[in-house]
Amino acid sequence: MAEQHHFARLLGANPFFAGLGADALQAVAGLCVTCSLAPEEMLFQKGDPGDALYAVRRGQIRIATGTEAGRRLTLNLLGSGDVFGEVALLDGCPRTADAVAVEPTELFMVRRRDFLDLLERQPAVAVRIIEFLCRRIRWMSERMEESVLLPLPARLSRRLLALADDYGAELHISQEELAIFVGATRESVNRQLQTWRRGGILALGRSRIHVLDPRALSAAGAPKEALQ
Amino acid sequence: MAEQHHFARLLGANPFFAGLGADALQAVAGLCVTCSLAPEEMLFQKGDPGDALYAVRRGQIRIATGTEAGRRLTLNLLGSGDVFGEVALLDGCPRTADAVAVEPTELFMVRRRDFLDLLERQPAVAVRIIEFLCRRIRWMSERMEESVLLPLPARLSRRLLALADDYGAELHISQEELAIFVGATRESVNRQLQTWRRGGILALGRSRIHVLDPRALSAAGAPKEALQ
DNA sequence: CGCTTTGTGTGACCCGCATCACAGACGATC
DNA sequence: GATCGTCTGTGATGCGGGTCACACAAAGCG
Numbered sequence A, B: 001m002a003e004q005h006h007f008a009r010l011l012g013a014n015p016f017f018a019g020l021g022a023d024a025l026q027a028v029a030g031l032c033v034t035c036s037l038a039p040e041e042m043l044f045q046k047g048d049p050g051d052a053l054y055a056v057r058r059g060q061i062r063i064a065t066g067t068e069a070g071r072r073l074t075l076n077l078l079g080s081g082d083v084f085g086e087v088a089l090l091d092g093c094p095r096t097a098d099a100v101a102v103e104p105t106e107l108f109m110v111r112r113r114d115f116l117d118l119l120e121r122q123p124a125v126a127v128r129i130i131e132f133l134c135r136r137i138r139w140m141s142e143r144m145e146e147s148v149l150l151p152l153p154a155r156l157s158r159r160l161l162a163l164a165d166d167y168g169a170e171l172h173i174s175q176e177e178l179a180i181f182v183g184a185t186r187e188s189v190n191r192q193l194q195t196w197r198r199g200g201i202l203a204l205g206r207s208r209i210h211v212l213d214p215r216a217l218s219a220a221g222a223p224k225e226a227l228q
Numbered sequence C: 001c002g003c004t005t006t007g008t009g010t011g012a013c014c015c016g017c018a019t020c021a022c023a024g025a026c027g028a029t030c
Numbered sequence D: 001g002a003t004c005g006t007c008t009g010t011g012a013t014g015c016g017g018g019t020c021a022c023a024c025a026a027a028g029c030g
Helices: A002-012 A022-031 A086-091 A112-121 A124-149 A152-167 A175-182 A186-198 A214-220 B002-012 B022-031 B086-091 B112-121 B124-149 B152-167 B175-182 B186-198 B214-220
Strands: A033-037 A042-044 A052-058 A061-066 A072-078 A098-101 A105-111 A202-205 A208-211 B033-037 B042-044 B052-058 B061-066 B072-078 B098-101 B105-111 B202-205 B208-211
Touching (some): A072 A175, A086 A124, A086 B124, A112 A124, A124 A152, A152 A175, A186 A202, B072 B175, B105 B112, B112 B124, B152 B208
8 A cells, every 4th residue: 555655656756647636646556566677687579569558666677679680779778767668558559679677677567458448537648648758759859860960979978968867977887788878889989988088077987987077078079060 | 611621531531630520620620721832941940839730731841950060861751641740739849850841832730729729629639649649659769770770771772662652663852852861971872872773673863763673672771681 | 716707998900981072964044 | 055053973082980809807606
């Protein structure tokens, strides 16, 4: 019960369910199942039927894809409170990417049927969902522009700043992880991080990146365009 | 009046409004204003308030962005029957990209206020919108993966096949346009098209690309992965 | 405590694609 | 039909970043 109250609060804080009454939140909370994952454990993969919606309770989830040739790409990293898996849930089509736990992770899960029932009984939820989807579209279109138009230093700078914004200046992520997140190789990422470290912008450690000077990092991310 | 019936049919054929009753469609049609654009005329640009939803009646619209440094990127090309501008309309935030007419174009336009009123009176529309947004998210995530993971020939092949699918095997698009659509330069695109022309896969002309052998083109687009 | 595993730091080399620079070729416009 | 602007075709050259190949350091683990 305390469990469910905690849960309802967590959901209420999330834009996906914001605007529901306390009672409705309790109802949603009642539909949820928790589930936990070990590091590197896969929750679902590309092509699976989208039969559930998830929210991160604790830990971190990586949404990723790759080619058969082994090239990989992280589409997003999700932390506590983030909701994911909504697209496949809403349109009933297969998942477009894999979801893997980065660290020991606990999730809340709502099954498709239960969620659609709720949606029918609470039409106000639809509006929230629309807003949520719009936010996601904007985020994707931004990332898409970045990845096509900007060179590695700019992409890296922005991703680091975004991560620092979400998780604080002390990031614990390996350079390998970071590389497949910005669509580059570990070596290239390492070289760029080194020049920033030498400039006093970052401090580096094993699976640790400390953003010391966000302003300078931000400036370093837009030199080509700034100069003209 | 015949005008409005034509319009209502066009809207009904579009997933955005599919599922509305004939009367509802008439109501929407009544809200619409038509507007026409000359080639290269700008409908809206990045940062503008999103105060309307559009549907292409005739012609072609390019959705694009770019950096201050002059690098450009076409995000989408929309033809007759396509709906666009829905994100800014729905969440009330500024446009994330420019919309420009490629050729002489006529549009239908619904103003934000009118549309939100409709949405309130016809809650069933919300579900359609959700599906529409989901489709868009899937499309974007696919394009995003492509642009990061695939080399130019693969990206080009896929874009050509997609265009041929929408507009028929006879594409009339300049190589420059095509280049900024796949995130490359005209020169690189030209060289790739030439090798395909020499292979009998394409025929080329001034602002004209004829896809002669879609199968071969599709195969040419995935060599690296296919070989292994 | 060695031994392995996982992550970092760096050099050498190469390749895809951008950049730069022209030379036609086709369509419009008068 | 001469002229001009847009579009195509192609070479030369350069650079960002991918690939390969190690050396080393820090964390697990018997």
